[in-house]
Structure formats: C-alpha cells, structure tokens
Amino acid sequence: MYNVLVTSIGAKFPLLSALKSALYVLGEKAKLFGADANPACLGRYGVDAFWAMPPLASCTAQTFISYCKDQGIGAIIPTRDEDVHFFARHKAAFEGANIALFCAPLQAVEACQDKLFFASTHPLAIPASTDITTLDASRFVVKERFGAGGRAMLLNATKTEALDFGKTLSSPLFQPFIEGEEFSVDGYVNGKEGWVGGVARARLHVKHGEAKLTAYVDAPALLEATKTLAQTLHVKGHLVAQFLQNDRGIHLIECNVRFGGASTLSYAMGLRSFEWFFKELLGESYVFVLDTSVTHQLRVEQDVRW
CATH class of the missing domain: 3.30.470.20 (ATP-grasp fold, B domain)
Incomplete structure (x- = not known):
C-alpha cells in the first residue's frame, strides 16, 4: 500500500472523485494527497491531506521526492500542462526514488505542447504556421503555439484580424479555420x-x-x-x-x-x-x-x- 499525490488540484472535484474511487486497488488505507500553490484552493476539501506546495517554478524534483518520502507517497498524478512537462523532464529522478508518474514520456509531452510540431505528426492534423501567408485560407484561427490554447484564441478571423490578434500573443500560431x-x-x-x-x-x-x-x-x-x-x-x-x-x-x-x-x-x-x-x-x-x-x-x- 502507498499513498497518491495529485498536483494542481484547484477545484477539480470530479477528477478527485474518480481518483478516490480507484484507490481501492492500493489498499483500504491508501490516502489521496492533493497539492496546489494556492493554499486557499477549494480542492483541498476533496482530498485526504493537502499540501500548500511552493510555486512550480521554484520546485525541483527533490522538492517532491522529499515530500513523497515523508508522506509515504508512491505515485504522482499531474493534472496541468505545466505540471506534466515538469514531471516528464524529471521522470528518471522519480523512477530512481521508486515514485511512479501518471505521465507520458517527455518526447510525447513536448510534441503535443508545441502545436506547430504537432501539426506535422498525423496526416489528419490541421496545417499550422507561424507565417500566415503560407496558409491557403480566407478565414483563420490564431492561438498560442505552446501550451493550452483555449483561453487565448481567436476563431474565424480575417487575415487582418488574425495578424492583429497575433500581436497580443507571446508566440502566435495560425491555422485555417474549419x-x-x-x-x-x-x-x-x-x-x-x-x-x-x-x-x-x-x-x-x-x-x-x-x-x-x-x-x-x-x-x-x-x-x-x-x-x-x-x-x-x-x-x-x-x-x-x-x-x-x-x-x-x-x-x-x-x-x-x-x-x-x-x-x-x-x-x-x-x-x-x-x-x-x-x-x-x-x-x-x-x-x-x-x-x-x-x-x-x-x-x-x-x-x-x-
């Protein structure tokens, strides 16, 4: 039996509920630990124990390994894109400490988080470019090239609208609107x-x-x-x-x-x-x-x- 840590729990109660329902596999005494950089996050009420962890940017693999060893945690479930990338980068360190990660290999993580590269990975993928003039389309989608794109995205834009919106993004990516x-x-x-x-x-x-x-x-x-x-x-x-x-x-x-x-x-x-x-x-x-x-x-x- 060992405990499980889930990161960036926010207010993800449905996910936490699903995880709790699966803990029976690890034994009736297994506990679900939740971590978030926001000590007031509501998700702390959906776990057995809560860790107000430091911001991810200031964490090292050893930060998590030390906490896990102290709490009898043998598996980590990252739930945010930035978390997934962090743990994928340090997977060898966690494996060396006998801590399992619910996490894809780094190559797969980076392929999915770089939307320009991702567009070349599958024959059905929608074309993408950092140069709008290379796309054969009259209406466009504009999004950030890296990370989650749902919150910073413009759909069904003209070329002028797309270029103007792209100026507000860190790394704009253009695709034909379908x-x-x-x-x-x-x-x-x-x-x-x-x-x-x-x-x-x-x-x-x-x-x-x-x-x-x-x-x-x-x-x-x-x-x-x-x-x-x-x-x-x-x-x-x-x-x-x-x-x-x-x-x-x-x-x-x-x-x-x-x-x-x-x-x-x-x-x-x-x-x-x-x-x-x-x-x-x-x-x-x-x-x-x-x-x-x-x-x-x-x-x-x-x-x-x-």
Missing part, C-alpha cells in the same frame, strides 16, 4: 505502449476550451485516428485528442497527454485510467469493458455540505 462538429477521444495506453481502448465524445457545449456538455458517440474512425496518433507519439497513460468533423472528413486539432476536464464521462463508461495505472504498478491485469448505461455528462457547479 467549420465542423467538435469531438474528443479519451484513450489509454498501457506502460508497454499497448493501446487499451478509447471513448469518443461529442463536445456539445464548450467554454474556455472545456466541454461543459459532452455525449458519447460510436465513432470507430475517431478511435482509430487516436490510436494511430498515440502509437506515433509513443504516448503512455491517458490522452485526449480533439477533432473536427465535416463533409470533407476528420480534422485533428490537438492532443493533451493528461486526464481532461470532461474525461470523467469516459471514466464512468469504463475507461478507468487511474484504476488501470494502479493495477499496472501492482502487476495486476485488467480489461476495458465499455458501459453505455450512462452516455451524457453536464458539468455544473453544485453545493457540497458536511
């Missing part, structure tokens, strides 16, 4: 780079890049595209691929190699990434069984009382 239905695919790849399975979801209502209303869809082509992407990038663990689909086909937007905000629907439908990760650490087997008794998810705030 209309279509939005989908996400949650997938899981085991520690030996074996594809376990995936769940495709329609993104019915999106706010700040996160699907507030999502619904299961039977979409073999999207699953196959995600599997190919995972194999190409040598992903391990959980990934979320985003697509557009229209009468011209499927278009790959981006991929996050972490558990996403709406991934809890896929988890409820049988894609039990956290549980499988723990079972792999213990050398236990598992199988993916799709459960379609629940197919929709609405993410809303709710009151919690105790």
Whole structure:
C-alpha cells in the first residue's frame, strides 16, 4: 500500500472523485494527497491531506521526492500542462526514488505542447504556421503555439484580424479555420505502449476550451485516428485528442497527454485510467469493458455540505 499525490488540484472535484474511487486497488488505507500553490484552493476539501506546495517554478524534483518520502507517497498524478512537462523532464529522478508518474514520456509531452510540431505528426492534423501567408485560407484561427490554447484564441478571423490578434500573443500560431462538429477521444495506453481502448465524445457545449456538455458517440474512425496518433507519439497513460468533423472528413486539432476536464464521462463508461495505472504498478491485469448505461455528462457547479 502507498499513498497518491495529485498536483494542481484547484477545484477539480470530479477528477478527485474518480481518483478516490480507484484507490481501492492500493489498499483500504491508501490516502489521496492533493497539492496546489494556492493554499486557499477549494480542492483541498476533496482530498485526504493537502499540501500548500511552493510555486512550480521554484520546485525541483527533490522538492517532491522529499515530500513523497515523508508522506509515504508512491505515485504522482499531474493534472496541468505545466505540471506534466515538469514531471516528464524529471521522470528518471522519480523512477530512481521508486515514485511512479501518471505521465507520458517527455518526447510525447513536448510534441503535443508545441502545436506547430504537432501539426506535422498525423496526416489528419490541421496545417499550422507561424507565417500566415503560407496558409491557403480566407478565414483563420490564431492561438498560442505552446501550451493550452483555449483561453487565448481567436476563431474565424480575417487575415487582418488574425495578424492583429497575433500581436497580443507571446508566440502566435495560425491555422485555417474549419467549420465542423467538435469531438474528443479519451484513450489509454498501457506502460508497454499497448493501446487499451478509447471513448469518443461529442463536445456539445464548450467554454474556455472545456466541454461543459459532452455525449458519447460510436465513432470507430475517431478511435482509430487516436490510436494511430498515440502509437506515433509513443504516448503512455491517458490522452485526449480533439477533432473536427465535416463533409470533407476528420480534422485533428490537438492532443493533451493528461486526464481532461470532461474525461470523467469516459471514466464512468469504463475507461478507468487511474484504476488501470494502479493495477499496472501492482502487476495486476485488467480489461476495458465499455458501459453505455450512462452516455451524457453536464458539468455544473453544485453545493457540497458536511
């Protein structure tokens, strides 16, 4: 038995709930520790123990290793892009300290976080350029080249609008604007780079890049595209691929190699990434069984009382 640490917990109660439900694999005494640089974060009420950690920029691998050793923590779940990159960079140090990471290899992390490079990784990926004149389009998308792009993005812009908005970004990236239905695919790849399975979801209502209303869809082509992407990038663990689909086909937007905000629907439908990760650490087997008794998810705030 050992405890688990999840980083940047913010107010991610659905994710914390999913993690708690998986702790049984590690034994009835296993505890969930949560860390955040904000000591007032609401997520501290959703974990067994809370660590007001230093800002990530001032942390070293040893900062986390020392805390984990003191608290009997044997696995870390990063939940934010910056965290994922930090732990991927220091994976060897954590492995040397016998601390497992729910984290893809560094090469896969950096391939997904650099949207210019990512556009070259899959035949379905939407073209991207730092030079708008190289794109054959009349309407454009403008976003940051690195990291999460949902909050700093302009859609369906003219060339002039795109260039003006690009001046407000640190590293602007331009893509042709494509209309279509939005989908996400949650997938899981085991520690030996074996594809376990995936769940495709329609993104019915999106706010700040996160699907507030999502619904299961039977979409073999999207699953196959995600599997190919995972194999190409040598992903391990959980990934979320985003697509557009229209009468011209499927278009790959981006991929996050972490558990996403709406991934809890896929988890409820049988894609039990956290549980499988723990079972792999213990050398236990598992199988993916799709459960379609629940197919929709609405993410809303709710009151919690105790």
